[in-house]
Amino acid sequence: MDIQFKEVGYAYQGFKKQYHALKNINLEIEKEGEFIAIVGQTGSGKSTLVQHLNALMKPTSGTINILGTVLPSKKKIKVNHLRQKVGLVFQFPEYQLFEENILKDVEFGPSNFKETKDHKTEYAKKSLKLVGIDESLYEESPFRISGGQMRRVAIAGILAMNPNILVLDEPTRGLDPQGKDDIMDLFNEIHVQEHKTIIMITHDMDIVAKYAKRVVVLNQGEIVFDGKKDDLFQHEDFHTFHLDYPTHMRMMNHLHETLGIKKKFVKNQDELLSYLKEVFK
C-alpha cells in the first residue's frame, strides 16, 4: 500500500461547533496502475480528502502514510518532497499560471524539487508535447492563449514534475464536450502508457463509466462505497449514494419503464445497442 489512510478524520471549528469534513476514512491506494474515481455530492468531503494525498492538509485524527511519510507527526517534518510524487491538479488549474512565458511556467513545478530540478526544461518540453501545445507557443505569454490551451499548459505544469500518482479535481469542469473528451483521453493515455495511478474527483458518471476502474463514494465525510465500478452501478443501495447512473444505464432504465424491455446491465453504449439488436430481432 503506497498511500494508506487509517481512521482518518478532519475536523475544524465552525461558527458555533466543530465541523467534521472527514470521518473514519480507511483507504489504501497503490502507487501504480490504479484509476480511481472519487464521487459524491457537493460538500461530501471529496476536496478535503484529496488535499490529504499530497500533505496539503493533515488529519486531525487518525494517520495517513504517504509513500513512507506518516502524518500527522509530533516533530516538524518536511513534506514538500511528497508533492513531486503526488501531483495535484486543482479545479480550473489555468488560474495558477503566472510566468512570463509558457515554457517557464511549466518549468516552475520541476524547478522546486531536487529530483527534477536539473531536467526541468527537458521534462517541461516533454509534457507540453504530451498535452498538445506546439513548440511555437513556448515563448508566448500564458495569458495570450485560449482558455482550453491554458488548462492544458497548467496540466503540463504538473506532469512535468514527473509524479507517480496524479490527483485531479474535476479536470473537465467548464470545458465543452470536445474539450472534455480530449482531456480525458490524455489522462487515460498517461494511465495506460506509463502505468501511473490516477485519482480523479468527478461528478460526471459517464466519465466514471468510461475510464475509472475503482470508485470511492463519499457521503457526508464518510466512505460509503469502495470497489469496482460495475459493482457500484449494480449496487442495491445505489439510491442512497445520491448519484446519477451513467447515460447508457439511464437509457436502459427508461426503455424498461416505457417499453417494458427487460433490464440488463450494460457497461457502455455499444453493449446497449447490441442488446437492443438482440431484443428486436
Added chain:
Amino acid sequence: MIKVRNLNFMYEETKEVIKDLSFDIKKGAWVSILGHNGSGKSTLAKVLVGLLKAQSGQIFIDDIELTENTVHEVRKKVGIVFQNPDNQFVGVTVRHDIAFGLENMKIPQEEIVKRVDLYARLVGMEDYLKKEPQQLSGGQKQRVAIAGALAMHKDIIIFDEATSMLDPEGVFEVTNLIRKLNKEQGQTIITITHDLEFALKSDYALILSEGVLIKEGKPSEVFLEEDLLRQSKLTVPPGLKLYLDVKNDPKLKEQSELVDALWTFNLKK
C-alpha cells in the same frame, strides 16, 4: 421581438468573427444559439446588450434599433446572465444584488422592496435574502442573477453559457428555472451554449460555425444531421448518439416505439 440583420463583427482580442448574420426571435420563444468555442456565440451575446459594438449591420429589440443613443433604453428590455456566478454578483447581500438594477432605474424604494421579495420567491431564494455571496453555491448565485433580471421586468433574458461553471445540482436548478420562466411566464429566452443536450430542451436552435449561421430550425430536426454537427465541431451527446445509431440501423429504425422512446429520453431531464 429581436431582429438581427446582416451583422458583421470582428473582435481583435480573441479573433472572433461574426459574418453577415441575420435571424429573428419571436416573443415568448426559447432559442438556443449553438457553436463550438470561437464560433462567435459569446461575442454575439455582448453585442446584443450593447457591451460590444458591431462593425456593421442592425439589431432591433422590440422594434428599437440598437445604437449608441438607444443603448440605455434597450438595456431595460434585455437582460444577460453571464458564465461566472461570482463575477456578476454586485451586491453585498442577495437582496442588495437583486435591488441593484432597480436602484439604477431609479425605481422608488417601496417598489424596490416589493420586487425584491417577489422575484426572490419566484427563483426560490426567499430564505437567503440576507446571505452574502460567498455563502452561496454557484447555482444559487445564478438564480439571484436571474431574479435581478426579472425584477427589472426585462422582456428578454440571454444566458451566456450560464451553466458551464456549475456542478450538476446547479445545472439542474438553473435549467428548471429557465424552463419554468419560459413555459409558465412566457419569458423570451436565449441560451448560448455548446451543450446539445441542454439545447434540446429549447424550441428553436441557431447553429453558428466560424461566425456564420449554418443552420436554424427546431432541435428535433436540426440535431439529426450528423454531418452538420460534425462540421460545426459540436459533440453529439450520448443520449442523442444512441438515438441516431438506432435510426441508422436498418432493422432497428423500423421499431417506431423504440425510436420514440429514445427521443423522449432525450427531451426529458
Added chain:
Amino acid sequence: MNIKIGQYIQGDSFLHKLDPRIKLVSMILFIVSIFLVPITLDTYNIVAMITLFIISILLVFLSGIPLGKVLQGLKAIVFLMTFTFIIQLFSIQPLGENPLLDLPMNLGLISIPLLILLLVLYFFVKKRIKFKTTWFFIFVVGIFYIQYAVTLIPMNLDGFNYQFLVYPSGLLRAGFIFLRIIAVMVVASLLTFTTSTIELNDGLESLMKPLRYIKVPTYMFSMMISLTLRSIPTLLNETDKIMKAQTSRGADFNESSIGQKIGQIIALLIPVFVISFDRAEDLSNAMEARGYIIGEERTKLDVYKIGFKDYLALFVTSAILITLVVMGIAL
C-alpha cells in the same frame, strides 16, 4: 469558508437600533468631548474625565455586547498604553511639588543580567499561560522592582544610578491619558460592534451628500466601498486556492529559502492580480448591462428613519459637549 469582515455582532440593543448617521455623529461629538477636558489638577476636570470614562463603559451595557469582549479589543494596545503611561510618569518634573514616590534605582552589573533573566522568563512563561495581559503587567512592575531591589544590597554599585520619582501631576497626567485612550477605544469599537458595514457605508454616503453640491462624486465612493466589501471574502477564497495550487507545485513557504520565497510570492500575486482584473472586467460588464451609469443618481433599497431614540442620543452627546465647552470658558 465563512469569512466575516469587521467586528459586527448582530443584536437588538439600543445602540444597534440607532440610525448609523446618528451613531457616527454622536461618536464624533463624544470623542471631541473627551479630548476637550483639560489635564489639570482641578477637581472639576478630574471629575469630568472620570464621568466621561464611566459613561463610555456604561454605553457598553446599552449595546448588548459583553464588557469582556469589548475590553478584549484593547489587548492589542496594552503595550502602547503601558509605554505611554510610564513615559508620562517620568516626563513630568514640575517645580514646587512633592513627589509621591522617591526610590533609588540602579542599572549595573547586577541589575542588567537580572533584567535579561526576567525578559527570558517573561517569554518562556508567556507561551504557557492564559492570562498574558496580567503576566505582562507583573513583568513591567518586575522591571522596576529589580532596579530598586538591587540598591538595597549593602554594596557600592557601579553603573547608572537614578531616582524613580512619581509626582502627583505625573500620575494624574498618566491616569488621564490612560482613561482617555480607553474611553475613545471603547466608543469606537462600540460603533463597529453595533453597526454593520452596510449601515456604516450607507451612513457615510448620506452624511457626505452635502459634498455633492461642490461636485464631489460621493455616489462613486460609496459604490467603490460597497464593491470592495463584497469582494474581500471572494478574493480571500481565491488567494487561498492559488496558494494551495502553487504549494502543490512545490512552492511550500515553510520549507524554502529566502530567494525561493520571493519567487513564491510572485507565483501567488500574479494569478491573484489576473483574477482580480478579470473579475473587474466581468463585473463592470454586468453592472453596465444592468443599467449602471457612473455618476448618475440612484434610488436605494434600504431607507433609514431617524426616530426619538436618535434625537435623544444626539441631544445627550451635544449636551455633554456644550457643558464641557461652557465649563472650560467659565473656569
